[in-house]
Amino acid sequence: MKLLTYKILLFLKLIGREFKAQKLRMSLTVLAITWGTISITLLMAFSVGLEKQMNKANAGLGDGIVIVWGGQTTMPYQGLPQGRRIRFRSESGIIELIRSRVSGIEMIAGEFLRWGQAIEYKGQQINKLVCGTYPEYEKMRAHYAKPGGRFINRNDIELKRRVVYLGTNVADEVFGERVNPVGEIVNINGMPFTVIGVMIDKMQDSNYHGPDEDYVVIPASTFLLMYGDPFFDNLVYKVRDGINSKSVEKDLFRTLGAKYRFDPADESALWIWDTIEGAEMFKKVFLGITIFMWFIGGMTLFIAGIGVANIMYVAVRERTREIGAKMALGARGGQIIFQFMTEAMAISLAGGFLGIMISLAVTAIFRMLPMDGDLELLSNPTVNWPVALITVGTLSAIGFISGFFPARKAASINPVEALRYE
């Protein structure tokens, strides 16, 4: 055992020497493996990061929600003409009706909107969209407040409180960045409102009335009191998990068709934006992207593999004379192959280690870089360990195999032939 250890140590020492002697070739081999590992690991890291970010951005609008606007009928129904506008009167019990009749809906809220409202604080005034809505809106539309603040709640609705929840952008514009405005009073349309919360920073890739960071949200009841307009601009609902959003849509047409007396088959009576459909589509597109990435990764691995194989093969071939000399000194085939394989392993491990380390460093740097807007999708690359390890493993195996066969061949021929090799 002691002898074996000594032998291995000595071989490693010789390999170290060889590393120095054949710096260029060894470094090229290490570089090939490092480069292959980095390419594939980073490719997949950005792919994973992209998917994460896109999912996050996708969820910025809300996860699995549907938005409904009242439309205009295009079919005569029960003696009523076509061309009637469908509008949701807030106090007609429409929300309660939908809740009780459409079982596939988990949550629903109406939304009042009014554009260009004066928001005033200490003499400064800006104009923003004001939204009046209900507590359910918070979860559905991912309107989460930063610590220390909150969204509209039940009591706000019941007591018609003059409280306001601000989008990130609005808060920054009115109060400046890094200021916590909770508890401050702002005037909306001349009426004082207490700030109860500011939205967290979130990514949002789609919207229907402008990004949420530009929202000013007040209780629906307060909105009604202030503006007196009884019609919801739109409804937002969330479909229960596992329920098909299309069937919920049908139920909704039937329920509202009965209420507003339009033909449930009249598709123009309600305008529906099904974000779930979009999400499904997105999943398919991303599956395509992922397959493409894997394909590119596979090709890269293949090319790196050829590079490693080539270097290893040439390396062993050009040392055939050395193998001959060692055999003339009494080395056995096994000892020679062992040396080459130890060498291949050292090179592979060094290359793989470097490759993974550099990949980790690059992804860490990307995560630290401040990247907003369009680049935000690239800001969260994540090293996929199985991919990294499989890459290193494959390249090492290729290096091994392409070194093993010429080494075994050189070790099995007559030493005199190996010595004669030029």
Next chain:
Amino acid sequence: MRNGNLVSLKGISKIYNTGKVKVTALDEINLDFGRGEFIAIIGPSGSGKSTLMNIIGCLDTPSGGAYLLDGHSVAEMGIHQLAGIRNKKIGFIFQNFNLLPYATAYENVELPMIFAGLPGNHRKEKIMSNLAMVGLSDRADHKPTELSGGEMQRVAIARALANDPEVILADEPTGNLDSRSGDEIIRVFENLNEQGRSIITITHDMSIAKRCHRIIKIRDGIIESDTRNGNGVN
């Protein structure tokens, strides 16, 4: 067995079959070498002397005939046993040295001992005494590129002696050296022979051949002459 011939060749032939043409490099050679001999093999290029040397050194296998080395039939040995023979019974010296370029003189001498599985603590003394024998004690840590041709060949001799072989085989050991370095090598051989070592060397140089005790002349794969020098021990 120890009293028999060290090397005994009976009807050894080597035929290279290169597709259409058969080349007979050795044609039924019969030769015996005793212990302690200092032999020169001479002959023109292509005469078959290197082939003969390679067969004696177990680097190549004959096409026919019987080869007894120290009483053991080489033809019946497997590759592992042959590796063992090359390692322990034969010390080979090449015209172009064949030292590992990235290893020091010390490590080059150590190599056959590693192949033999000799424990580390037994090596150092032997390596240093071998290097001292060829006058290179102060060059132990030098790499081949830092040594002259004559020094490299002396490292190769120290390496050939690493496992105390029965015979030293040298294939034109002075072929790549200037005459002064070549003379040093031959003097090392003479010293070794005086200590009782068997040495067989191929040479082109008649002045070297004359310093050996027995000259075997080969031409076209057959032994043309086998003479003993008058000033030899035998």
